[in-house]
Amino acid sequence: MLSIIIPLVIIIALIAANVRIVPQAQTYVIEFLGKYKATWNAGLHVKIPFLERIVKKISLKEQVLDFPPQPVITKDNVTMQIDSVVFCKVIDPKLYTYGVESPITGLQNLSATTLRNIIGDMELDQTLTSRDEINRRMEAILDEATDPWGIRVTRVEIRNINPPKEIEEVMTKQMRAERERRQTVLEAQAHQEAVVSRAEGDKKAKILSAEADRDAQIAMAEGRARSIQLIYQAEADGLRALREANIDEAVLKLKGIEALKDVSDGRATKIYMPSDMTNVIASLGVAGEALGIGDATAIDKAPKKQPPLAPDPCITDTTGKGGVDASITTRTINRDISQAGSQQESE
Numbered sequence: 001m002l003s004i005i006i007p008l009v010i011i012i013a014l015i016a017a018n019v020r021i022v023p024q025a026q027t028y029v030i031e032f033l034g035k036y037k038a039t040w041n042a043g044l045h046v047k048i049p050f051l052e053r054i055v056k057k058i059s060l061k062e063q064v065l066d067f068p069p070q071p072v073i074t075k076d077n078v079t080m081q082i083d084s085v086v087f088c089k090v091i092d093p094k095l096y097t098y099g100v101e102s103p104i105t106g107l108q109n110l111s112a113t114t115l116r117n118i119i120g121d122m123e124l125d126q127t128l129t130s131r132d133e134i135n136r137r138m139e140a141i142l143d144e145a146t147d148p149w150g151i152r153v154t155r156v157e158i159r160n161i162n163p164p165k166e167i168e169e170v171m172t173k174q175m176r177a178e179r180e181r182r183q184t185v186l187e188a189q190a191h192q193e194a195v196v197s198r199a200e201g202d203k204k205a206k207i208l209s210a211e212a213d214r215d216a217q218i219a220m221a222e223g224r225a226r227s228i229q230l231i232y233q234a235e236a237d238g239l240r241a242l243r244e245a246n247i248d249e250a251v252l253k254l255k256g257i258e259a260l261k262d263v264s265d266g267r268a269t270k271i272y273m274p275s276d277m278t279n280v281i282a283s284l285g286v287a288g289e290a291l292g293i294g295d296a297t298a299i300d301k302a303p304k305k306q307p308p309l310a311p312d313p314c315i316t317d318t319t320g321k322g323g324v325d326a327s328i329t330t331r332t333i334n335r336d337i338s339q340a341g342s343q344q345e346s347e
Contacts (some may be wrong), residue, residue, distance in 0.1 A: 012151055029055040029091045038069045039093050056097050061152060062089040065104065069160065070112045072119040074127055081162040082119065086142065087155040095150030103149050107142070114141045124163065131158050
């Protein structure tokens with residue numbers, strides 16, 4: 001009985017020791033007597049003891065390979081350090097195991113040489129502004145070169161480009177000058193836009209003011225015209241009403257006298273001579289006689305005779321008729337008039 005149990009226990013122990021569980025996203029490469037036999041994917045597997053062995057455990061996840069910075073020389077002989085990152089994954093575990101001795105080391109060296117070749121065809125300024133092109137070219141070259149190794153390069157990124165300190169200082173000065181130039185240009189453009197906006201605002205304000213003045217003048221003119229029209233229309237209506245009322249001449253003359261009274265009211269001296277003054281005077285005379293106002297006696301318009309002057313004893317009668325000499329009298333009167341006029345002028 002013991003002889004049966006011991007071999008059975010040994011067999012179970014050997015089977016348990018050769019049972020393998022492959023995790024997800026991993027694969028095992030199996031050799032049989034030193035020769036590739038199979039590739040185990042995720043799941044439960046049992047290998048033959050002493051005949052099969054697991055050569056390599058390979059992860060199928062995407063790997064991020066951060067290589068150290070590589071010194072490169074540009075086309076214009078500028079040496080700088082470039083740090084790159086390579087993203088890759090294993091697509092064929094058999095080729096990855098048997099295609100190259102050290103796939104990661106081989107990929108690193110291949111990445112460095114490819115980067116030197118690409119940067120060597122570019123100048124410094126082009127290198128600094130062409131990262132996308134460098135990434136694309138490196139990805140295409142590395143992916144094609146690593147196909148025999150069972151590796152697929154999914155992405156390549158240039159993380160850092162470090163030029164020499166002298167170049168950095170020159171680039172800093174250039175960048176500062178460029179920014180100052182842009183600032184000056186932006187300030188000039190802002191000032192120009194402000195001036196243009198202010199001028200447009202003043203223009204619109206003047207236009208609106210002119211339109212407002214025009215509308216106000218038009219409204220005032222329309223109001224004045226309407227007022228004059230209403231006044232003339234009212235006067236016309238009044239004249240039409242008077243004409244329709246059949247007013248006689250006496251009433252019109254009375255209204256004329258009332259109008260003269262209103263016109264003469266004031267401090268200044270005014271004299272109005274109506275065109276029909278004779279008729280007015282005659283009418284007033286008739287009215288006075290009818291009312292018994294004033295003296296209706298006729299006025300004697302004949303010239304009155306002057307009584308003879310008494311002879312002046314101081315004047316000698318040269319005519320022999322006992323009268324005054326007319327020539328002497330005339331001269332005396334003229335002299336008196338001249339003296340009176342001279343006295344008035346001196347006063």
